[in-house]
Amino acid sequence: MRLPTRLVMSAAVRSMSDGARRPLRGVVFDLDGTLTVPNLDFKEMYRRCGVDPSDDILEAIAKMPAADAAAATSVVDEMEAEGRRTLRLEPGARELAAWLARQGVPTALVTRNTKATVDHLHATLWAGLPPFAPAVSRDDAAFPPKPDPAALEAILEAWGVDDRGSVVMVGDSPANDVVFGKAAGVATALVDSGRRFVEGGADEGADVVVASLSALGGALHARYELPIAAKYQSGPSMKYPTPENSSPAGVAAAADDVAALDALPAADLVA
Numbered sequence: 001m002r003l004p005t006r007l008v009m010s011a012a013v014r015s016m017s018d019g020a021r022r023p024l025r026g027v028v029f030d031l032d033g034t035l036t037v038p039n040l041d042f043k044e045m046y047r048r049c050g051v052d053p054s055d056d057i058l059e060a061i062a063k064m065p066a067a068d069a070a071a072a073t074s075v076v077d078e079m080e081a082e083g084r085r086t087l088r089l090e091p092g093a094r095e096l097a098a099w100l101a102r103q104g105v106p107t108a109l110v111t112r113n114t115k116a117t118v119d120h121l122h123a124t125l126w127a128g129l130p131p132f133a134p135a136v137s138r139d140d141a142a143f144p145p146k147p148d149p150a151a152l153e154a155i156l157e158a159w160g161v162d163d164r165g166s167v168v169m170v171g172d173s174p175a176n177d178v179v180f181g182k183a184a185g186v187a188t189a190l191v192d193s194g195r196r197f198v199e200g201g202a203d204e205g206a207d208v209v210v211a212s213l214s215a216l217g218g219a220l221h222a223r224y225e226l227p228i229a230a231k232y233q234s235g236p237s238m239k240y241p242t243p244e245n246s247s248p249a250g251v252a253a254a255a256d257d258v259a260a261l262d263a264l265p266a267a268d269l270v271a
Contacts, residue, residue, distance in 0.1 A: 024105050024224035025161050028152060028181075029132070030171030031111035034191050035213075036121070037088045040079060048075045058112070058138070058145070080113070084120045090191075092214030097129045099217050104227035108134050108155045110146060110180070115139040134158055146176045149184035156184065166224070170216065174204035187223075189216060 029035055046053050049072040051060040061072045100107055109118065109132035122131045136143055136151040143151040152169065161167055164185040171177020172193045181188035182205065190206035191213060203209055208223070210216050220226075 021223060021225045022163060022166050024168070024220060024226055025163065025166035026106045026108065026159050027100060028108045028110060028155055028167065028169045028186070030173065030177045031109060031113050031118070031121070033172040033193055034170060034177070035090055035093045037090055039086050039088070040083045045076060045079050080117065084117050087117070087121065087125060089125050090213055092212055094129065096213045096217055097126070101130050102228070106133070106159060108132050110136045110151045112138045112145055147180040147183055149180060152180060152184035152186065156186070168220065174202060174206065178204040178206045189219065191216070
């Protein structure tokens with residue numbers, strides 16, 4: 001069930017109107033179900049891999065005997081390759097990314113999908129847009145999966161961000177994305193695709209709830225000072241040379257020499 005944008009946005013804007021606006025230092029995105037349309041049949045994947053639907057499939061495969069794990073991994077690789085072939089962006093994804101780029105806002109990605117899928121996204125659907133940097137996939141062995149905040153901590157360090165509330169984590173899963181963001185101390189935005197109802201219905205206290213990516217730009221604009229706007233508002237003023245008048249009347253006026261002005265012919269006073 002997807003909530004109407006108008007209703008969700010009104011609540012979101014109200015929630016973001018409290019307190020002074022802080023600069024927006026970066027936006028971190030989830031991939032599947034947030035930026036891209038879900039296209040993997042996980043029920044079939046679990047069935048073919050012989051994993052109970054209540055288990056985490058990657059963790060379950062890691063615990064299998066070597067031969068079973070290899071067979072299950074082959075199934076996952078096959079289905080994810082097909083997923084790349086049919087990958088599509090959610091409505092508003094490119095427009096939001098282009099808007100953030102124009103505002104000078106960096107973006108990053110944290111996904112349980114593969115590096116191959118992230119590379120495919122950058123090369124195809126994301127072509128012409130700034131790539132996500134950093135882009136953390138499940139192939140980055142240094143980071144445990146969401147909602148462990150380690151990957152987000154690394155992004156904050158890479159960006160040199162001290163004010164964690166100036167970064168927003170955006171995702172469609174309260175249990176993974178919102179909890180992930182809160183564990184790292186950043187602001188959170190839930191794209192309410194309906195996944196939260198599968199996870200129990202709670203939004204886990206997301207700071208912003210929007211019905212789609214198309215609504216997120218306005219929500220961010222309402223809460224944050226954008227870098228480009230801040231640059232023009234707080235940057236140094238343009239300096240121009242003081243206008244000079246080298247005519248006899250101008251020199252006398254600058255010196256406040258009333259006697260010299262009185263002595264000048266009328267023609268020298270009009271210029």
